[in-house]
Amino acid sequence: MHSLKTLTLLLCTAMLTSTAFAQSEEDEGAPATDSAACCKGHHSMSVSMGGSKTATPHHWYISSALDGAIFGSAIFEKPGTNRRLLPTVRFSMVNFGYNLNYNFDNNFGFFTGLGIKNIGFIEKIADSTVKRRVYTIGIPIGFKLGNLSKRNYIFGGGGIDLPFNYREKGYVHRSDKQKFSEWFSDRTPDFMPYLFAGFSYGGGTTMKLQYYPTNFFNTEYNETNAGVTTYPYRGYSANIICVSVGFEINYKSKNKAQHKQAEPAPEEEDSDM
DSSP, X not given: OHHHHHHHHHHHHHHHHHHHHHHHXXXXXXXXXXXXXXXXXXXXXEEEOTTOOOOOTTOEEEEEOSOOEEEEEEEEEOTTSOOEEOSOOEEEOOOEEEEEEEESSSSEEEEEEEEEEEEEEEEEETTEEEEEEEEEEEEEEEEXXXXXXTTEEEEEEEEEEEEEEEEEEEEETTSOOEEEEEETOXXXXXXXXXXXXXXXXXXXXXXXXXXXXXXXXXXXXXXXXXXXXXXXXXXXXXXXXXEEEEEOOEEEEOOXXXXXXXXXXXXXXXXXX
């Protein structure tokens, strides 16, 4: 089980690293041109922000992922409690990645990508608090519909996350905190599929609602102490739901083909008068 998670994580990390490296290589390898040549459409790499236009339709381009700040909770149930949305919201900022985009025209586009997210929820029981979270690496697949050149559009789709680090912290009011961290833990499923929908407005500000329909816990996880086997998450159910706010930054390659500079016109011969 651990070997499957490790292999998948290594493959995803290699893809994320190679994407970033390729972007850097392309940027650094761009030929130096004077201002006149740039105006004539020579190869250039630019970072599109604010109200700048996106890449030309029918071209691939790279952008930042749509996960920035994440506000998360869960629809939670455990033995002795009813299924409900937990009222306490958890906030995280360690979320980043890249999206690979393709616009069919100015109104419809497709994107996928690779990103790392920090998601989880907080459970409060009287004076006690338990915080559970996972770091995941995942791949989204979605579509965009609207005015893509001005980045005013709606988007939706789905994806799959691979949790690679599980963390749990618990404490009672005014007491010491107890916490632990596990890499490639069996406390959660190997894969966490999700659905998402959102919108972009104001030249790239994004808001996204994301929902995980499968259980956050692996209810078959067990521990054996002094010959006694227990299932700490048996009967637990948690479906993560979160809202992320971010800003889309486009790294667009305008034209990779190098054009020949216009040759100067031949000088006219002096004519006898």
